[in-house]
């Protein structure tokens with residue numbers, strides 16, 4: 085198995101004005117493509133060749149930094165494109181919403197915690213909502229790291245590398261995070277991953 089770059093699930097200009105076509109052209113066509121190409125080169129002749137992407141990510145963590153960085157970012161971005169949709173950020177599907185409310189107190193409180201995780205991630209990285217041992221957890225990670233390597237299943241992640249927001253928001257990461265949560269999140273996809281993780 086080798087890594088390949090999927091098309092975006094929407095047009096390049098479909099997320100504007102919250103994420104521009106220019107950002108998506110650079111982010112998807114150049115940054116994600118580089119992770120795919122570098123990942124394929126670094127995967128060759130390793131013990132992880134032929135394994136699933138998840139196995140490559142968890143297996144190479146702490147053992148092969150170059151491969152982990154590229155495979156991890158490939159995994160993160162595959163989901164990131166699907167974690168957004170045009171006119172996103174609407175109501176959260178029922179069972180997931182109930183779990184969010186029982187865990188964090190309210191949807192608004194959850195959004196505040198999630199945005200705070202992204203804003204306080206120092207330097208490049210991600211903030212996450214994951215399922216771990218049946219519970220919802222918010223976390224943040226550096227660079228390519230993700231909750232898979234900590235025994236959790238990520239169901240929502242936001243890319244806080246500057247390449248994800250600098251063209252549209254310059255240094256205003258909090259504004260980017262707020263737009264992501266309020267205008268872009270594809271909650272149906274988050275719900276799908278939640279149900280899969282919850283029934284695993």
Ligand SMILES: [Fe+2]
Nearest residue numbers: 115243245248
């Ligand atoms: Fe990215």
